[in-house]
Amino acid sequence: MSDVSAMRRKRSQKPAPSVERSQRMSTIQWLARRVGRVLGIAGLALGLLVSGIVSAETSNNGTASSDNTDTNTVTTVEASTATSTDSGVDTESNQTANPHHSLLLDIKDYYTAPLRWDIKDWAYFGGALAAIAGAHHYDTQVRTHFIKDGARPIGGSTDDLKDAVPTIAAFGATWLYAGLINSDSGRRETWAMIEAGGLSVATTVVLKFVAGRERPDQTDDPNKWRAHGSSFPSLHAAAAFAVGSVLAESGNEDDRWVRRLLGYGAVAGFTAYERLKHNAHWLSDDVAGAAIGGSTAYYVMQRNYPKNDDTTTSSLSVVPIERGAMLTYNLEIK
Numbered sequence: 364m365s366d367v368s369a370m371r372r373k374r375s376q377k378p379a380p381s382v383e384r385s386q387r388m389s390t391i392q393w394l395a396r397r398v399g400r401v402l403g404i405a406g407l408a409l410g411l412l413v414s415g416i417v418s419a420e421t422s423n424n425g426t427a428s429s430d431n432t433d434t435n436t437v438t439t440v441e442a443s444t445a446t447s448t449d450s451g452v453d454t455e456s457n458q459t460a461n462p463h464h465s466l467l468l469d470i471k472d473y474y475t476a477p478l479r480w481d482i483k484d485w486a487y488f489g490g491a492l493a494a495i496a497g498a499h500h501y502d503t504q505v506r507t508h509f510i511k512d513g514a515r516p517i518g519g520s521t522d523d524l525k526d527a528v529p530t531i532a533a534f535g536a537t538w539l540y541a542g543l544i545n546s547d548s549g550r551r552e553t554w555a556m557i558e559a560g561g562l563s564v565a566t567t568v569v570l571k572f573v574a575g576r577e578r579p580d581q582t583d584d585p586n587k588w589r590a591h592g593s594s595f596p597s598l599h600a601a602a603a604f605a606v607g608s609v610l611a612e613s614g615n616e617d618d619r620w621v622r623r624l625l626g627y628g629a630v631a632g633f634t635a636y637e638r639l640k641h642n643a644h645w646l647s648d649d650v651a652g653a654a655i656g657g658s659t660a661y662y663v664m665q666r667n668y669p670k671n672d673d674t675t676t677s678s679l680s681v682v683p684i685e686r687g688a689m690l691t692y693n694l695e696i697k
Contacts, residue, residue, distance in 0.1 A: 491654040499647040502585035514642040521643035530603045552613040559605040559663040563656045567601045596651030597644045600635045604656030607631035
C-alpha cells in the first residue's frame with residue numbers, strides 16, 4: 364500500500380505537458396536573449412577596436428603623405444586633372460557607389476558621432492528622449508489595452524520569430540530582386556540595410572544589458588529597471604525601422620509612395636504594433652527602438668547617398684490623445 368501511495372504522489376507531482384512546454388520555451392527564450400546580449404557587446408567591442416585601427420592607419424597615412432608632399436604634389440595634381448578630363452568620372456561618386464570599402468570608417472564614425480554633434484543634432488536627441496519619456500507615461504495603459512484584447516499578462520509566447528518576419532522579408536526580397544535584375548543600386552540598397560540593421564542591433568543589445576528592464580510579460584510594473592531584463596529598447600523595432608527606412612528612402616521618386624507605405628507601414632509600423640500586441644514590449648521600448656533604427660538608417664543613407672543631405676527632414680514624436688497616445692513619423696520633402 365505504501366508503494367502504491369508513493370507512486371500516486373509522484374504522478375500527482377509530475378508537471379502537466381503544457382507546463383513543461385512553457386518551461387522549455389522560457390529556457391530557450393532566456394538563452395536566446397543572453398546570446399543576443401553577448402553578440403551585441405562583441406559588436407560594440409569590434410566597433411571600438413575598428414575605430415582604433417582606422418585612427419591609427421589614418422594617422423600613419425597622414426604622416427607618410429606629409430613626408431612626400433613636396434615631391435609628389437605637382438605629379439598628383441596633373442594626374443588627377445588628366446584622369447578627370449579624359450574619363451569624366453567623379454571620384455566622390457566612385458567612392459559612394461561602393462560602400463563596402465567604407466564600412467570600417469562607418470562603424471568608427473557611428474560610435475563617435477556624438478563627439479561631432481551640433482546644436483541641431485542634440486536637439487533631435489533631446490526630442491527622442493522626450494518622446495520616450497512621453498511614451499513611458501502610457502506604458503501601463505497600452506499594456507492593459509492589449510491584455511483586454513487577449514494578450515496573456517504574465518508568461519506565454521511573445522512570438523519573437525514571427526515578429527521578425529516583415530524585416531527579414533523586406534531584406535530578402537530586396538536582395539533577391541537586385542540579383543534577379545542584376546541591379547547595382549539594388550545591391551547598394553541591400554548593403555545599406557545590412558549596415559543600418561547591424562549597427563542598430565548592436566547598439567540596442569548593449570542598451571538592453573545596461574537598462575536591464577523587465578518585459579511586460581514578466582511584470583506589471585513598467586519601472587522594473589536593472590532587474591536583469593531585456594525589454595528596453597525593442598530590438599525588433601530597431602531593426603524594422605532601420606531596414607524599413609532604407610527601403611522607404613532608396614530608389615527613384617516614381618514609386619516613392621509605395622516604398623514608404625511598405626517601409627514605414629508594413630515593415631516598421633506593423634512590427635512595432637505586433638510587439639505591443641504580443642505583450643513583448645512596453646510602448647517606450649518601441650519608441651526607443653524606432654528612434655535608434657530610424658536615426659541609424661538616416662546616418663547610413665547620408666553616408667551612401669550624400670546628395671540627399673538637403674532634400675529631406677524627418678521627425679519622430681509621441682502625441683498625447685484622449686485615453687492614450689499616438690506615435691507619429693513626419694517626413695518633409697524640400
